[in-house]
Amino acid sequence: MARLAQTPGLTEIQRDILATVRAFVDKEIIPNAQRLEHADEYPTDIVDGMREMGLLGLTISEEYGGLGESLLTYALVVEELSRGWMSISGIVNTHFIVAYLISQYGSPEQKSRLLPKMAAGEARGAFSMSEPGVGSDVAGIRTRADRRGDTFVLNGQKMWLTNGGYSSIVATLVRTETGAPTVYGNMTTFLLEKKPGFGQTAPGLTIPGRLEKMGYKGVETTEMVLDGVTVPQTAVLGGVEAGLGRGFYQMMDGIEVGRVNVAARACGISIRAFELAVAYAQQRSTFGKPIAQHQAIAFKLAEMGTKIEASHALMVNAARLKDSGARNDVEAGMAKLLASEYCAEVVQESFRIHGGYGFSKEYEIERLMREAPFLLIGEGTSEIQKTIISRGLLREYSS
Numbered sequence: 001m002a003r004l005a006q007t008p009g010l011t012e013i014q015r016d017i018l019a020t021v022r023a024f025v026d027k028e029i030i031p032n033a034q035r036l037e038h039a040d041e042y043p044t045d046i047v048d049g050m051r052e053m054g055l056l057g058l059t060i061s062e063e064y065g066g067l068g069e070s071l072l073t074y075a076l077v078v079e080e081l082s083r084g085w086m087s088i089s090g091i092v093n094t095h096f097i098v099a100y101l102i103s104q105y106g107s108p109e110q111k112s113r114l115l116p117k118m119a120a121g122e123a124r125g126a127f128s129m130s131e132p133g134v135g136s137d138v139a140g141i142r143t144r145a146d147r148r149g150d151t152f153v154l155n156g157q158k159m160w161l162t163n164g165g166y167s168s169i170v171a172t173l174v175r176t177e178t179g180a181p182t183v184y185g186n187m188t189t190f191l192l193e194k195k196p197g198f199g200q201t202a203p204g205l206t207i208p209g210r211l212e213k214m215g216y217k218g219v220e221t222t223e224m225v226l227d228g229v230t231v232p233q234t235a236v237l238g239g240v241e242a243g244l245g246r247g248f249y250q251m252m253d254g255i256e257v258g259r260v261n262v263a264a265r266a267c268g269i270s271i272r273a274f275e276l277a278v279a280y281a282q283q284r285s286t287f288g289k290p291i292a293q294h295q296a297i298a299f300k301l302a303e304m305g306t307k308i309e310a311s312h313a314l315m316v317n318a319a320r321l322k323d324s325g326a327r328n329d330v331e332a333g334m335a336k337l338l339a340s341e342y343c344a345e346v347v348q349e350s351f352r353i354h355g356g357y358g359f360s361k362e363y364e365i366e367r368l369m370r371e372a373p374f375l376l377i378g379e380g381t382s383e384i385q386k387t388i389i390s391r392g393l394l395r396e397y398s399s
Contacts, residue, residue, distance in 0.1 A: 030085070037087065038361065042219070043088065050121075055092060059099065064111065074261075079267045083275075086265055097254045105246075124166055127171050130159045134159075141174065141187065143175065144175040145176050155227060165197060167194075168195065170193075175187055188237075190235045205225070207222050263332070266311060269375070270307065273304070274350065330388065330389055330392035330393070333392075340375040351369050
């Protein structure tokens with residue numbers, strides 16, 4: 001039997017990319033992740049290494065200086081990165097979503113000006129929908145953009161921006177009055193450009209500072225305050241004619257690929273938790289034999305491996321569907337739901353196998369125990385995924 005989470009049908013180029021990333025994870029990320037995570041230190045050297053490898057432009061078209069790879073390739077790369085340290089995958093995820101949105105919906109000017117910088121890692125992206133009082137209820141967004149002649153003026157407060165500090169392009173969903181009959185038709189995505197850093201990074205745009213978290217450290221998560229931010233019409237994703245009032249639908253498309261990403265992250269963490277558990281179970285002995293030979297532990301390993309295989313299969317299916325151009329909201333929801341829930345279970349079982357040592361900060365499993373819960377809420381809670389899945393099933397099986 002092959003090792004867990006193998007993917008059939010990959011091209012030679014995909015296999016080479018994954019082998020390179022896996023070697024990078026084993027050499028540069030895993031040996032440093034504990035130290036960086038406990039210090040909540042930004043992994044500058046690791047990000048520079050990913051930039052040199054071209055990972056920040058992995059899915060950007062070759063026309064704009066990227067590698068032009070598929071969502072599947074990207075998801076498998078995220079799985080490998082998360083096996084090393086989930087925070088690294090967070091750094092590339094929002095960057096990837098913004099690049100995806102610009103590639104899919106951007107105007108020719110936005111594509112030609114922004115995508116080459118993003119592919120080279122000279123400009124990094126952040127993605128902003130949530131607000132202090134708004135999570136999954138996107139209809140409740142209050143931040144708004146008011147038209148003033150040839151410009152728009154934005155006011156409000158956004159929350160939970162991964163890469164909020166280091167980014168220079170923030171895809172931001174706000175309310176705009178377009179006269180549409182539903183609230184969703186009165187939302188627009190703006191590409192807000194700013195200087196990397198904290199404080200006032202553009203006129204009226206402030207990144208107050210890092211939010212303290214129990215896990216998912218190293219990568220910064222921030223708020224964003226918009227106080228009279230004035231931008232030209234060209235800041236509308238796709239331009240005014242194509243993009244005004246289309247923001248909700250654009251962002252939901254981005255969230256679909258984001259959910260595949262979260263599923264891939266969950267798979268990566270699960271794989272690492274299993275690797276740690278299966279190694280420890282063969283080294284630690286009780287009652288005269290390695291604990292892996294006790295049925296109670298062997299059965300845990302069997303269940304963990306099965307859950308990883310199921311999660312990986314759903315994640316790959318969702319990515320391949322999106323690559324084919326098919327709708328994948330249900331499949332992405334299923335992948336995100338199953339992978340994140342199973343990840344929490346696999347990590348906890350690995351923690352139990354480690355016994356008292358799992359409670360020590362010297363062991364990696366302690367960090368994974370703090371990272372896994374984030375996946376249960378990131379890109380929509382499990383309950384939101386169930387809502388999406390059930391609606392899709394009822395649509396297909398309507399009587």
